[in-house]
Amino acid sequence: MNLELDNALLAEEADEGVLLLTMNRPAQRNAIDIPMLDAMNAAFDAFAQNDRWRVGVLTGAKPAFCAGLDLKTFSAPDAPRHTVTALIRRVPHLGKPIIAAVDGAAYTGGLELALGCDFILASEDARFADTHAKIGALSGSGMGSRLPHAVGARFARQMMLSCQPIDAATALRVGLVNELLPAGEVLPRALEIAKAIAAHDPELLRMAKSVIDRGTETTLAEALAIETETLRKCKAMGGMTWSSAASAG
Structure with missing residues (x-):
């Protein structure tokens, strides 16, 4: 289009x-x-x-x-x-x-x-x-x-x-x-x-981008807290679906 x-x-x-x-x-x-x-x-x-x-x-x-x-x-x-x-x-x-x-x-x-x-x-x-x-x-x-x-x-x-x-x-x-x-x-x-x-889950991308964006605007300690809180929210939404082709990280 x-x-x-x-x-x-x-x-x-x-x-x-x-x-x-x-x-x-x-x-x-x-x-x-x-x-x-x-x-x-x-x-x-x-x-x-x-x-x-x-x-x-x-x-x-x-x-x-x-x-x-x-x-x-x-x-x-x-x-x-x-x-x-x-x-x-x-x-x-x-x-x-x-x-x-x-x-x-x-x-x-x-x-x-x-x-x-x-x-x-x-x-x-x-x-x-x-x-x-x-x-x-x-x-x-x-x-x-x-x-x-x-x-x-x-x-x-x-x-x-x-x-x-x-x-x-x-x-x-x-x-x-x-x-x-x-x-x-x-x-x-x-x-x-x-x-x-x-090709990736747009909601997961949005959350990952938010972690980086918010984290770079603050201190390291606050950035780690942002990442932890975002991961908690992601798990509360049903967790993450790991691709069988993806290696463990």
């Missing part, structure tokens, strides 16, 4: 249970304007609410992943930048796994979108940067919180204060991305992983 939400964003069921979202303003390096903002919110609503889709893949039409906000739209003092903040902040809370497939530049708001996903796969052509300081702005969408969690405080300082982009190899080395792939292979790999995830 293919859904054309509008010219800014295309949503396609790439495989059973997998929704592919492609930001589609290539001439503007997929910068977010109002139509794209509305299209993405509609796509995220559909993804979160429709049980048919278990996993999402977010990518951008070449040559970029996303260049952030369209400054022609959002540079005015009274521009509704808070609406983009709300969009970016909702990504980690969609309740289902979503993978960022980055093939090209992921700058500023685009980097924040990728950071909001569960993990990032990058091609050799990927570049990452935070340019808030360069344009005289301060992020309200999680850059100062999520980037240090991903790469550590020292490297986050380097990226945020210098505004210099890093290449894909550096992103892999500092832990920003999970895998580095040749050009043209990042999206197939993302869809391959998404298909593997979609």
